[in-house]
Amino acid sequence: MKAEIITIGDEILIGQIVDTNSQFIGQQLNKIGVSVYQITSIQDDKQHILNALKEAQERVDIVIITGGLGPTKDDITKKTIAEYFNDNKLIEYPEVIEHIKGLFKKINHPFKEVQRYQAQLPSKATYLQNNFGTAPGMWFYENETVFVSLPGVPYEMKGLITNQVLPRIQKQFKLPFIIHKTIMTYGQGESTIAERIEEFEDNLPSHIKLAYLPSFGKVRLRLSAKGDNKATLEKELTEKVAEVYALIPEIITGLDDDNSIEKRVGELLKENNKTIATAESLTGGKIAASLVSVPGSSAYFKGSIVSYSKETKINLLNVSKETIKKHSVVSKEVALEMAKGAKEQLKTNFAIAVTGNAGPTLDDTDKSVGVVFIAFVSDNKEIVQEFNFGQPREKVINRTVSKSLEILQKEIL
Secondary structure: OEEEEEOOOOOOOHOOOOOOOHHHHHHHHHOOOOOOEEEEEEEHHHHHHHHHHHHHHOOOOOEEEEEEOOOOOOHHEEEHHHHHHOOOOEEEEEHHHHHHHHHHEEEEEOOOOOHHHEEEOOOEEEEEOOOOOOEEEEEEOOOEEEEEEOOHHHHHHHHHHHHHHHHHHHHHOOOOOEEEEEEEOOOOOOHHHHHHOHHHOOOOOOOOOEEEEEEEEEEEEEEEEEEEEEHHHHHHHHHHHHHHHHHHHHHHHEOOOOHOOHHHHHHHHOOOOOEEEEEEEEOOOOHHHHOOOOOOOHHHEEEEEOOOHHHHHHHHOOOOOOHHHHHOOOOOHHHHHHHHHHHHHHHOOOEEEEEEEOOOOOOOOOOOEEEEEEEEEEOOOOEEEEEEEOOHHHHHHHHHHHHHHHHHHHOOO
């Protein structure tokens, strides 16, 4: 069973907004055994939409369209879909009008006649109630292909997908099982890992695939199995995961995105009843943001001092003026004093500090762009490591965050 997602809107094509709708829809379809064959973004143009619908119908079993269902003149999706199905008759749904009036009443907004158009749907459409907005969804079934049209507002789309679309797809089609297990690794690159597990990958059966998903400082290894027996697939994947664990145990942080390294660090801190603080220069608080992205992080994360300037390092972290003068702000000596200052000021068991040159200018240091120092301190240990993360600026910052979390996990263990 294959699906195509079509997003409609010039704002996506010009980069004004990021298409998160397709990501969510793809994830949800995959969970019920529907493979996404293609994702297409197109203009608010009638002929473009008609062409996209025709081409998608030739490729897939399910076509999901988002965007263009508002009441204004630039929202042409409904008219264009009606034309595609040769459906010139619109049916007005009184319950949609009452729903819209109820939403507007809550915010003291008058109901306008232009809103009535949103309650009028092509006669061939099955009406999908949108509990979170004014534009209902539409379900069409034509020549053994399902077409679903949804509003582009993310929270409205999500409500319709979850409550209306997925249950209908599951009822209408017999679907296979698609199961994924994602192994989280940290500290080695994609090519190194691939070399270490090459024989394992070569011996995978045809219905199990391995994908490498690299990002800054980490690589996710996604094992995917597809078939008709869920229990068998689960058993096979569990066995394959165990094989990978045996091959690269020292770089695995856990399974799935829920076992991200920031979550693992948090678990370790809670297990050991320890607390942590950060002192950040070039990362501007991103290490702290990673740590607090985990629910319940207030139990172990006490705060961060973002000491971007020399004066802040001196005044808030008690970094010595003489240390800065002698070694510059980008040095192992300053990184260590920053970590000590954060631990003392915020009264924690652990602290990690980063200082470096993310570029593009050298500022108050003689260190080249990309040089970073990361310091970790505890009640009985002090370490500082030097790295050169190269360029550009974004890469340096992101790799500093990733490496800091890696060091935290290793040292807490």
